[in-house]
Amino acid sequence: GESVGLHLPTLSVQEGDNSIINCAYSNSASDYFIWYKQESGKGPQFIIDIRSNMDKRQGQRVTVLLNKTVKHLSLQIAATQPGDSAVYFCAETDNYGQNFVFGPGTRLSVLP
Amino acid sequence: GAGVSQSPRYKVTKRGQDVALRCDPISGHVSLYWYRQALGQGPEFLTYFNYEAQQDKSGLPNDRFSAERPEGSISTLTIQRTEQRDSAMYRCASSLDSANEKLFFGSGTQLSVL
Numbered sequence: 001g002e003s004v005g006l007h008l009p010t011l012s013v014q015e016g017d018n019s020i021i022n023c024a025y026s027n028s029a030s031d032y033f034i035w036y037k038q039e040s041g042k043g044p045q046f047i048i049d050i051r052s053n054m055d056k057r058q059g060q061r062v063t064v065l066l067n068k069t070v071k072h073l074s075l076q077i078a079a080t081q082p083g084d085s086a087v088y089f090c091a092e093t094d095n096y097g098q099n100f101v102f103g104p105g106t107r108l109s110v111l112p
Numbered sequence: 113g114a115g116v117s118q119s120p121r122y123k124v125t126k127r128g129q130d131v132a133l134r135c136d137p138i139s140g141h142v143s144l145y146w147y148r149q150a151l152g153q154g155p156e157f158l159t160y161f162n163y164e165a166q167q168d169k170s171g172l173p174n175d176r177f178s179a180e181r182p183e184g185s186i187s188t189l190t191i192q193r194t195e196q197r198d199s200a201m202y203r204c205a206s207s208l209d210s211a212n213e214k215l216f217f218g219s220g221t222q223l224s225v226l
Contacts, residue, residue, distance in 0.1 A: 102147075
């Protein structure tokens with residue numbers, strides 16, 4: 001099957017700890033951001049989104065933080081579980097088009 | 113359908129042959145996107161449609177690549193005279209609306225050009 005992210009930056013966390021995955025973006029006009037989770041052999045799966053009129057949004061065990069001043073996005077996962085092991089991508093778009101631009105990805109590895 | 117469906121799941125072809133990749137989006141979704149994803153990288157935008165209209169094809173690498181969505185539902189991505197560098201995972205995604213809505217991805221077509 002397909003292997004995703006063979007040479008990606010890796011974040012290793014202990015099961016039960018919190019994880020923080022970061023993403024920097026360059027387009028100051030970007031106003032909509034999404035975090036995707038991609039498991040091996042599967043397509044990217046939506047986790048959480050945030051629009052530029054917010055700086056924080058919470059979901060179930062996940063929180064996205066947006067700092068427009070420094071063009072930085074982060075994904076926080078609480079009480080990380082083995083099932084959270086995957087590659088995580090941030091994606092951005094702006095009102096001038098619908099083209100979502102994806103970041104390079106981070107592999108999250110959950111240690112038992 | 114329940115999700116975005118792509119076919120074939122795997123395609124192996126010889127250099128110089130044409131290939132057609134199919135995407136069946138979620139029923140009722142207005143927007144349809146094609147992305148290409150190389151190993152170890154994020155999806156790279158190719159083109160997208162709103163209904164049957166191709167809105168942006170700026171990501172298509174060259175004129176060997178084309179896409180259509182004639183009835184505003186199923187889409188086909190065609191690569192003519194394939195080259196080895198075209199080998200990649202080709203992913204389709206759809207979204208409910210055209211106004212900055214989350215994308216739902218299919219499982220992709222893994223293209224291998226020998």
